[in-house]
Amino acid sequence: MKLFFCLTVCFFTLHANAQNYKAVHEQAVVVDTHNDILSTAIEKKLKIDENLIGKTHSDVARFKKGGIDVQVFSIFCDETFGKGTAFKFANREIDSLYTIVARNPGSMMIVSTPAELAQALEQKKLACMIGVEGGHMIEDRLDYLDSLFKRGARYLTLTWNNSTGWATSAKDESAAQKEAKPLPHTGLNDFGKTVVKKMNDLGMMVDLSHVGVQTFWDAIQATTKPVILSHSSVYKLCPVPRNVTDEQIKAVAKNGGVIQVNFYSGFLDSNYLNRRKALFAKHQAEMDSLKKQGKGEYEIDDWIAHKYRKDMEKIRPPFSSIIDHIDYIVKLVGVDYVGIGADMDGVESLPQGINGIQDFPKITRALLAKGYSVEDINKIMGGNFIRVFKANSN
Numbered sequence: 001m002k003l004f005f006c007l008t009v010c011f012f013t014l015h016a017n018a019q020n021y022k023a024v025h026e027q028a029v030v031v032d033t034h035n036d037i038l039s040t041a042i043e044k045k046l047k048i049d050e051n052l053i054g055k056t057h058s059d060v061a062r063f064k065k066g067g068i069d070v071q072v073f074s075i076f077c078d079e080t081f082g083k084g085t086a087f088k089f090a091n092r093e094i095d096s097l098y099t100i101v102a103r104n105p106g107s108m109m110i111v112s113t114p115a116e117l118a119q120a121l122e123q124k125k126l127a128c129m130i131g132v133e134g135g136h137m138i139e140d141r142l143d144y145l146d147s148l149f150k151r152g153a154r155y156l157t158l159t160w161n162n163s164t165g166w167a168t169s170a171k172d173e174s175a176a177q178k179e180a181k182p183l184p185h186t187g188l189n190d191f192g193k194t195v196v197k198k199m200n201d202l203g204m205m206v207d208l209s210h211v212g213v214q215t216f217w218d219a220i221q222a223t224t225k226p227v228i229l230s231h232s233s234v235y236k237l238c239p240v241p242r243n244v245t246d247e248q249i250k251a252v253a254k255n256g257g258v259i260q261v262n263f264y265s266g267f268l269d270s271n272y273l274n275r276r277k278a279l280f281a282k283h284q285a286e287m288d289s290l291k292k293q294g295k296g297e298y299e300i301d302d303w304i305a306h307k308y309r310k311d312m313e314k315i316r317p318p319f320s321s322i323i324d325h326i327d328y329i330v331k332l333v334g335v336d337y338v339g340i341g342a343d344m345d346g347v348e349s350l351p352q353g354i355n356g357i358q359d360f361p362k363i364t365r366a367l368l369a370k371g372y373s374v375e376d377i378n379k380i381m382g383g384n385f386i387r388v389f390k391a392n393s394n
């Protein structure tokens with residue numbers, strides 16, 4: 001009898017928790033600040049309003065399934081684009097988002113102001129925001145920055161992996177240090193500071209993901225508004241140049257900004273990187289031949305990861321690695337400076353249990369299980385980013 005009683009109570013407790021996390025996730029304004037599906041869709045000639053399960057991490061139906069309320073779509077081209085091509089390509093990608101939203105007026109809406117964001121939430125439409133991933137897309141021209149803002153871009157990542165003439169990237173700064181080869185300049189130069197100032201004036205968030213350490217400190221100094229890191233994780237837990245150190249996390253908190261945790265396996269767990277290195281080494285000849293065909297670095301990695309999907313499956317880190325990174329930032333600086341920028345469709349590997357944007361409710365479930373309050377979960381899942389968006393808007 002006692003056992004029966006215990007089993008019944010346990011069952012109801014478990015059931016209540018299961019119900020609870022769904023309700024908590026549903027009431028939260030869930031924001032993801034980095035998704036590369038537009039680039040993937042253009043490259044692979046896919047329509048994101050069709051069912052893309054098995055092909056991508058996201059599609060329109062799965063945004064809904066994942067309880068996503070606000071999605072920042074990344075506008076991206078790699079280092080093979082530059083003067084005369086990068087800005088044009090960025091506009092082509094923005095066009096593609098406008099086209100998708102126009103095809104789905106009942107479920108999607110382009111959002112560029114906090115008032116529009118509120119409207120989208122009220123109408124239960126996916127609020128589609130635009131972020132430009134890489135300063136090379138403004139081609140050293142402030143009028144291009146202005147034009148991207150007018151088209152709805154609300155953040156610019158000062159660099160992608162490639163440095164611009166005015167800002168150095170994490171990749172280049174760390175390579176220069178390792179090889180003891182100084183760069184022509186390091187950090188933000190005067191024009192870079194002008195770009196930051198112009199962004200502050202326009203109401204465009206300064207995104208410091210991907211930038212080098214010196215660029216980070218120069219930008220934190222130059223900005224008068226809170227910054228974001230749209231998709232970066234914690235260096236202490238996974239020491240790669242793309243992640244942020246404790247000092248940087250503290251500086252972002254002091255600035256009132258937010259760090260949106262990236263779900264890429266290689267930014268969460270360094271064991272993954274070692275195993276990946278061994279796997280990719282087996283296919284070096286194939287990678288070299290793709291490079292000779294003129295493919296960019298990101299495209300080559302993506303190609304290999306897709307071709308050897310079964311091997312990639314075996315090296316995924318545990319789901320808990322995501323929660324560890326969120327929890328680390330909370331413990332270091334408090335709950336007000338962390339969010340999610342999952343990098344779906346921009347990465348070749350995600351932790352176990354996260355197979356696409358539909359799996360976002362699992363984050364809420366894990367945070368609840370770790371003892372986070374609903375109020376804290378609301379901040380992490382989107383509230384913190386919305387605070388920064390509002391602080392940047394004019």
Ligand SMILES: [Zn+2]
Nearest residue numbers: 133210231346
């Ligand atoms: Zn990125």
